[in-house]
Amino acid sequence: MADPDTHGAGPNGGAGTSDRELFSEERSAEVVAQSFAGTPDPRLRQVMTSLVRHLHAFVKDVELTEEEWGFAIDFLTRTGHMSDDLRQEFILLSDVLGVSMLVETINHRTGGTSTESTVLGPFHMVESPVRELGADIALDGKGTPCLVSGRVTGPDGEPLAGATVDVWQTNEDGFYDVQQPGIQPPGNLRGLFTADDDGRFWFRSVVPRFYPIPDDGPVGQLLAATGRHPNRPAHLHFIAAAPGYRPVTTHVFVADSPYLDSDAVFGVKESLVRDVPEVDDPARAAEVGLANPFRTLTFDLSLLRA
Amino acid sequence: MADPDTHGAGPNGGAGTSDRELFSEERSAEVVAQSFAGTPDPRLRQVMTSLVRHLHAFVKDVELTEEEWGFAIDFLTRTGHMSDDLRQEFILLSDVLGVSMLVETINHRTGGTSTESTVLGPFHMVESPVRELGADIALDGKGTPCLVSGRVTGPDGEPLAGATVDVWQTNEDGFYDVQQPGIQPPGNLRGLFTADDDGRFWFRSVVPRFYPIPDDGPVGQLLAATGRHPNRPAHLHFIAAAPGYRPVTTHVFVADSPYLDSDAVFGVKESLVRDVPEVDDPARAAEVGLANPFRTLTFDLSLLRA
Ligand SMILES: [Cu+2]
Ligand SMILES: [Fe+3]
Ligand SMILES: [Fe+3]
Numbered sequence: 001m002a003d004p005d006t007h008g009a010g011p012n013g014g015a016g017t018s019d020r021e022l023f024s025e026e027r028s029a030e031v032v033a034q035s036f037a038g039t040p041d042p043r044l045r046q047v048m049t050s051l052v053r054h055l056h057a058f059v060k061d062v063e064l065t066e067e068e069w070g071f072a073i074d075f076l077t078r079t080g081h082m083s084d085d086l087r088q089e090f091i092l093l094s095d096v097l098g099v100s101m102l103v104e105t106i107n108h109r110t111g112g113t114s115t116e117s118t119v120l121g122p123f124h125m126v127e128s129p130v131r132e133l134g135a136d137i138a139l140d141g142k143g144t145p146c147l148v149s150g151r152v153t154g155p156d157g158e159p160l161a162g163a164t165v166d167v168w169q170t171n172e173d174g175f176y177d178v179q180q181p182g183i184q185p186p187g188n189l190r191g192l193f194t195a196d197d198d199g200r201f202w203f204r205s206v207v208p209r210f211y212p213i214p215d216d217g218p219v220g221q222l223l224a225a226t227g228r229h230p231n232r233p234a235h236l237h238f239i240a241a242a243p244g245y246r247p248v249t250t251h252v253f254v255a256d257s258p259y260l261d262s263d264a265v266f267g268v269k270e271s272l273v274r275d276v277p278e279v280d281d282p283a284r285a286a287e288v289g290l291a292n293p294f295r296t297l298t299f300d301l302s303l304l305r306a
Numbered sequence: 307m308a309d310p311d312t313h314g315a316g317p318n319g320g321a322g323t324s325d326r327e328l329f330s331e332e333r334s335a336e337v338v339a340q341s342f343a344g345t346p347d348p349r350l351r352q353v354m355t356s357l358v359r360h361l362h363a364f365v366k367d368v369e370l371t372e373e374e375w376g377f378a379i380d381f382l383t384r385t386g387h388m389s390d391d392l393r394q395e396f397i398l399l400s401d402v403l404g405v406s407m408l409v410e411t412i413n414h415r416t417g418g419t420s421t422e423s424t425v426l427g428p429f430h431m432v433e434s435p436v437r438e439l440g441a442d443i444a445l446d447g448k449g450t451p452c453l454v455s456g457r458v459t460g461p462d463g464e465p466l467a468g469a470t471v472d473v474w475q476t477n478e479d480g481f482y483d484v485q486q487p488g489i490q491p492p493g494n495l496r497g498l499f500t501a502d503d504d505g506r507f508w509f510r511s512v513v514p515r516f517y518p519i520p521d522d523g524p525v526g527q528l529l530a531a532t533g534r535h536p537n538r539p540a541h542l543h544f545i546a547a548a549p550g551y552r553p554v555t556t557h558v559f560v561a562d563s564p565y566l567d568s569d570a571v572f573g574v575k576e577s578l579v580r581d582v583p584e585v586d587d588p589a590r591a592a593e594v595g596l597a598n599p600f601r602t603l604t605f606d607l608s609l610l611r612a
Contacts, residue, residue, distance in 0.1 A: 098337065227346055
C-alpha cells in the first residue's frame, strides 16, 4: 500500500548519475513529476503533476500486475476504437466512474442557494422546437399524461419573466425521439418555452421512463463484470436561462422510478427528485386538456446572478 | 485541494432518499466506490475501488474545468484512434507517464540481489537470429566497433552454463533493423547467444545511439506541450534466461549518451549504466577481429532462482 504522503513531494533524495534523479519504485511519482517541471503553461504543469502523483499512487496501492496493465491498455484502445462522431465511449466511461458528475458539480457549485446542476447527457443533439406555454409535447399522444409546471426565479425569489426553459425527455418506452426515427415524430417530447411575466411555465407531456446507457461496448462490459446495471432513473432534462443570470443544466427525477438510488452515471441529487402524484378529477383534466386521470410534476428553478 | 484522507473510506454519512447514498462533491469517491461493492471478483473490486479514489482525488485536487475534461476526452479518443496492430499509442502514453516502468519494477523486484529489469520496448518484434559466441551482429559493417561481453550467474555467483542471451540494439543512426527495411539487412544488430561453460558471452557489434520514441501522435503533442524531448539514451536490450532461474528483461545504457538523465520513458536505472571505453591496441583489435581503435562494454547479469 502506498502511503498517502507519497502524493506530496518528498525530500529530494536518491542518488543519480547526474543532476536529474533516476527512476526508482519508491520515488517514481516524484521523478516523473519532475520531468514536467519545465512545462511552460503553469496550469498544464499543475494538472500533469497531480495526475502523475495519483496515477502512480493507484498503481502502487493495488500493485498492478503486468497482465492487468495489458488489459487496461487493450480496454482503453477498444474504448477509443468504439468512439466516433455519434458514439463517445470515453464520455460513457467518465460517466460510469462518476467523473463527469464530479466535474459538473465542481464547476457549478451553488452553495445550496439555487437549483443544482447535473449532466447534460448525449440527447440534446437537436434544437428543441419553440412551443407555447401549455402545449402538449407528446406529439404521438402515447403514454401516461402528465402536467409539468414550475416557476423560474432569481436568488431573492424575484420572478424571471421571459426566462427560457428547454426541456427534453424519453417516451414511455425509455427512448428519445432521435433514437426512434420513423417511430417517434421529430421533436417529440422536446420543447423550448418562454416563462410568463411571473416566471411561470407549464406544458403537457407524458411520464418518462428509465433507460439504459449504451452498453454494447467496453463500458457495458465493465458494468457487467462489476455487477452494475446500465440504467438511468426516469427524468426530464431542463436548461433554464435568463439574461443577467447563470443558466442551469439539470434534470428533474421521478421519485418512484426504478434505479433512483443507483443511476449508472450518478446524476441524481436529492434536491432534484420530485413526486409525480396522480390527479383523478375530470373537471380539472378537462381544464388543462389532458385525459383523466393524469399526473402532475412541479419543478421550480432558481438561478444565480451572472 | 483534496485531503489525502479522502483516499480512504470516510464515515458513511450523507442523507439519501433511500438506502443507497446519492452523489455529492464531498463524498463522490465513496459513492462511486460503493457502486462497485457488488463486483463478484474481489481483485477487480479492489482495483476499481482504488482507481475511483485516486481519479476523484485528482479531479478535486486540480478542480478540473469542463474545458479541460473535454480536452482529456478528445485526447484519449485520438490516442485510441492512433493505435493499431503496428502502433500502440496508449503504451507510449503509459511509457511517458512512467507507468510502464512502475509496473515493470513492481512486478520484478530484485531486492538489489540481481540484475534490475527495465521495459521490453516495442522493437523485440522479430526473433533474434541464433549466433555463435564472438559473432559480429553489425551485418552491414557500419558504425563504431564495440566488443560486448559479460557473464551470466545465479544469486551465489554460480556460472549459468548454457544461459541464453538475447540482444537487440539500434545502429549508429538510432534505428532498429525493422525501422529501416531495405537499408539495414534483416536481423542486423540482433543475436541470440548461448553462454559458455563459465556463463560467459561475447560478441562484436557497434555502439548504439539514442533515438526518439514515435512523436507524431497525441503523446508527441503532450511531450511538446510540456517541454519534454522524446528521446531514449543509447542502450542495448538484453533478455537473459536459464533453466531454473527467473529470466530478466533489461537494457544496458551507454554512460556517455545524451539523454541519460532524461529518458523519455524513465527506463534508466543506475545499476544498468556502463562506461564504454575506447581501446587503442592494434594487437588486441586483431585478436578480437575488430578495427582499431574499438570500444568495449562489459555487462554481467545475475539471475534469481525461479
Ligand atoms: Cu491519489
Ligand atoms: Fe436523459
Ligand atoms: Fe530500445
